[in-house]
């Protein structure tokens with residue numbers, strides 16, 4: 001059955017919603033349950049993007065000193081891809097609306113949800129793009145892949161073929177994105193449907209794939225809600241961290257507070273900028 005009341009976003013080619021499309025208010029207040037003060041941990045250390053206990057020290061420092069540049073005003077694009085009926089829509093709906101629909105309604109093209117977070121005191125927005133898994137809509141959906149900062153590849157923990165197809169989904173998504181800067185997540189869905197023994201078997205294969213494609217592995221159930229919130233918080237935190245680090249890299253040494261030294265070793269006078277270390281920075 002096709003989703004009848006489907007909301008198709010109007011976007012420009014970069015995938016950002018046009019003004020006319022949205023009643024979307026990017027300044028909507030952050031919900032209390034979307035506040036992150038600590039780095040959420042990975043699910044399995046065998047397949048994690050990193051295993052640090054805390055945010056990168058430069059990120060924590062920049063947030064304390066409000067040196068996060070434009071990060072607080074940006075909207076980061078996250079695309080969700082995978083075979084038809086693996087549960088992409090249900091995953092997004094469980095997190096964004098805390099609902100679950102047991103009836104299958106195919107996604108036609110794409111849909112998206114906005115989620116606002118506050119990370120280390122800085123507002124941060126994610127735009128979650130739900131794409132169609134059905135072959136006949138794939139062509140439309142793939143035009144929305146561009147500009148993603150994170151790619152979530154979903155497979156069904158009870159369907160080994162859907163795991164095998166994840167590499168193709170990733171290859172398609174990477175055609176439109178820079179592989180060196182995008183964060184990858186491999187998510188096994190419908191965990192409630194597998195017995196512990198079945199799950200253990202599937203997890204072994206899934207961890208192997210996650211390691212191969214350098215993705216962080218998660219297993220979730222949108223029906224029970226298991227790991228759904230933890231997973232999206234991790235996506236938000238790691239995307240935020242990557243954004244702040246990129247922003248710091250960009251701003252380089254040209255910061256207010258840089259100390260200017262006069263170097264006169266060779267008898268001539270030169271002005272050299274030497275970076276003043278902010279008090280809390282490593």
Ligand SMILES: Nc1nc2c(ncn2[C@@H]2O[C@H](COP(=O)(O)OP(=O)(O)OP(=O)(O)O)[C@@H](O)[C@H]2O)c(=O)[nH]1
Pocket residue numbers: 082083084085086087088089090091101102103104105106107108131132133134189190191192193220221222223224
């Ligand atoms: N038991 C169980 N069923 C689920 C879960 N997640 C999704 N489903 C069911 O799986 C079916 C497909 O879910 P969708 O979220 O629509 O799948 P999709 O990947 O978005 O499908 P396409 O839009 O065609 O790409 C629906 O009948 C859901 O109720 C889950 O965690 N547990």
